[in-house]
Amino acid sequence: MAQSAAFALAENLAAAGLAVDGCYQCRKCSNGCPLVFAMDLPPDRVIRLALLGREDELLACRTIWVCSSCETCTTRCPNGIDIAGVMDWLKEQAVARGAAVPEPEVRDFHCAFLGAVKLMGGRLSEPLVLALYALKGGRWLAKLRRSAAAGELATALELLKRRRLPLSPPRRLAGAGEVAGILRRW
Amino acid sequence: MKLTYYPGCSLEGTASDYAAGIAGVAGLLGLTLAELPDWNCCGASAAHSLDAEAARALPIRNLRLAQRIGLDVVAPCALCFNRLKAGAKDLEAKGERLSFRVWDLLDLLTQPVFLKRMAARLxxxxxxxxxxxxxxxxxxxxxxxxxxxxxxxxxxxxxxxxxxxxxxxxxxxxxxxxxxxxxxxxxxxxxxxxxxxxxxxxxxxxxxxxxxxxxxxxxxxxxxxxxxxxxxxxxxxxxxxxxxxxxxxxxxxxxxxxxxxxxxxxxxxxxxxxxxxxxxxxxxx
Structure with a gap:
């Protein structure tokens, strides 16, 4: 690989305010990460691979999707690297470039969320985001087959009994058009 | 004391119990919470995960609405608070100064003035x-x-x-x-x-x-x-x-x-x- 290609990823990150070249591999990020048990690459390796320009591996990894954005890594990095921000940048690139996402559930939930805000004219309807998410890729049917839906319906019923399930949609904003413009991609 | 209130979407939905409690406590502590007119969703994790531009623009729309009022803004949701703060930092980095502060509700209500009021009315x-x-x-x-x-x-x-x-x-x-x-x-x-x-x-x-x-x-x-x-x-x-x-x-x-x-x-x-x-x-x- 030409040297310039190897550095392109780190440079693109730096241009987005996410410089990674300060990393000296202390692994404080990975040691504090609450979800490292579910990751295929610990956060310090994500930063290392970013420095090495190994973009394809990063866009296809599980880590960026199981990251909960708790910001512990970013808070603790002694070199000021916004590690959680790097995870976000990689997620956005993975979706924009149509990479194979190993955690489609997380991706689809985020897409359903943004779609629901746009549809409702600026605010989120919680039932709508759940409905849009469930409908994606026949997820609802798969769940019914696994009978995982029963527990979720039971929780929904408990919330309904406590008047915590909104039965009317949120107010459509005067600025709905402006918000739809911001969310035009979704 | 009067502040602009940014409730966030879930306080109109599954967290309407939290919203009721906040209204009750504000009344007890002499705090007027004036809801930000026409506020929009902050974008939450979905926006900052998939669309960095939207993650900036959504809270900034709210901050611009709040700027017209000029009062400090308070948010009871951690994620909304975080996104509003991120928007404010973004504007500051571009040289724009906001005339108001964004508060997390817990931080606001644990300021000495409110703790004193609580102690006096226990x-x-x-x-x-x-x-x-x-x-x-x-x-x-x-x-x-x-x-x-x-x-x-x-x-x-x-x-x-x-x-x-x-x-x-x-x-x-x-x-x-x-x-x-x-x-x-x-x-x-x-x-x-x-x-x-x-x-x-x-x-x-x-x-x-x-x-x-x-x-x-x-x-x-x-x-x-x-x-x-x-x-x-x-x-x-x-x-x-x-x-x-x-x-x-x-x-x-x-x-x-x-x-x-x-x-x-x-x-x-x-x-x-x-x-x-x-x-x-x-x-x-």
């Missing part, structure tokens, strides 16, 4: 109530966005509980992530994170967990039955909003109605301490 001191304070992630982290002075070990909720007469317990998990953002897509992951919080809270001797964020509240309160089934042991830890404890200690009559809207009913624990007069009838409230 009706039912929460004597004997053993609680752990759970702050979650985003009111404190990352400090370059939140301006939190002690992001690894915040103490304002403990100070509040002491003011109300309760006993805040020490534990090391007050800012550990509960994974709320993954609750729908990967409930298996949050079960593990949340169960550890229950275990640690119990080990600390807690009878309840106190939170300042409706995402944390839902994520700790809703799955207790499911996690109990998986774990083969019963978890029944009430998860209370700090606003509910303020209202209880200051004698607000509506508190039992708000508490009835939680899944794990906090009323038996409070009644056993003599803090609620009569446990209200089951969950019709």
């Amino acid at each position: 009706v039912t001191p929460l004597t004997g109530l053993q609680a752990v304070c759970y702050y979650g992630c985003l009111v404190n982290r990352p400090p370059k966005i939140t301006d939190a002075p002690t992001p690894e070990n915040p103490g304002n909720m403990e100070k509040l509980l002491q003011t109300l007469g309760a006993t805040p317990l020490e534990w090391s998990f007050k800012t550990d992530c509960c994974g709320a953002g993954l609750a729908v897509a990967r409930p298996d992951l949050i079960d593990r994170l949340v169960r550890r919080l229950y275990d640690r809270a119990r080990r600390a001797g807690a009878e309840c967990i106190v939170v300042s964020c409706q995402m944390c509240q839902a994520n700790l309160d809703l799955p207790q039955a499911r996690i109990s089934r998986q774990a083969g042991q019963k978890y029944e830890l009430p998860v209370l909003y700090f606003t509910e404890l303020i209202a209880l200690a200051l004698g607000h009559p509506e508190v039992p109605r708000w508490l009835a809207r939680h899944l794990v009913d906090p009323r038996p624990v409070l009644a056993a301490k003599g803090l609620l007069e009569i446990p209200a009838p089951q969950a019709s409230g």
Whole structure:
């Protein structure tokens, strides 16, 4: 690989305010990460691979999707690297470039969320985001087959009994058009 | 005192109980919360995960609306607060100065002026109530966005509980992530994170967990039955909003109605301490 290609990823990150070249591999990020048990690459390796320009591996990894954005890594990095921000940048690139996402559930939930805000004219309807998410890729049917839906319906019923399930949609904003413009991609 | 109030979407939905408690507490403390007209969703994790431009533009629209009013803004949701702060930092970095401050509701209500008001109006001191304070992630982290002075070990909720007469317990998990953002897509992951919080809270001797964020509240309160089934042991830890404890200690009559809207009913624990007069009838409230 030409040297310039190897550095392109780190440079693109730096241009987005996410410089990674300060990393000296202390692994404080990975040691504090609450979800490292579910990751295929610990956060310090994500930063290392970013420095090495190994973009394809990063866009296809599980880590960026199981990251909960708790910001512990970013808070603790002694070199000021916004590690959680790097995870976000990689997620956005993975979706924009149509990479194979190993955690489609997380991706689809985020897409359903943004779609629901746009549809409702600026605010989120919680039932709508759940409905849009469930409908994606026949997820609802798969769940019914696994009978995982029963527990979720039971929780929904408990919330309904406590008047915590909104039965009317949120107010459509005067600025709905402006918000739809911001969310035009979704 | 009057502030602009940014409730956020879930306070109009699943967290309408939190919204009712906030309104009650504001009344008790002489705080006027004027809802920001035409506020929009902050974009939450979805926007900052998939669309950095939208993640900036959504909170900035709210900040521009708030700028016209000019009052400080308060947000009761950790994620909304974090996104509004991120928007404010973004504007500042571009040389724009906002004339107002963005507050997290817990930070606001634990300012000395309010703690003094609470101490002066205490009706039912929460004597004997053993609680752990759970702050979650985003009111404190990352400090370059939140301006939190002690992001690894915040103490304002403990100070509040002491003011109300309760006993805040020490534990090391007050800012550990509960994974709320993954609750729908990967409930298996949050079960593990949340169960550890229950275990640690119990080990600390807690009878309840106190939170300042409706995402944390839902994520700790809703799955207790499911996690109990998986774990083969019963978890029944009430998860209370700090606003509910303020209202209880200051004698607000509506508190039992708000508490009835939680899944794990906090009323038996409070009644056993003599803090609620009569446990209200089951969950019709």
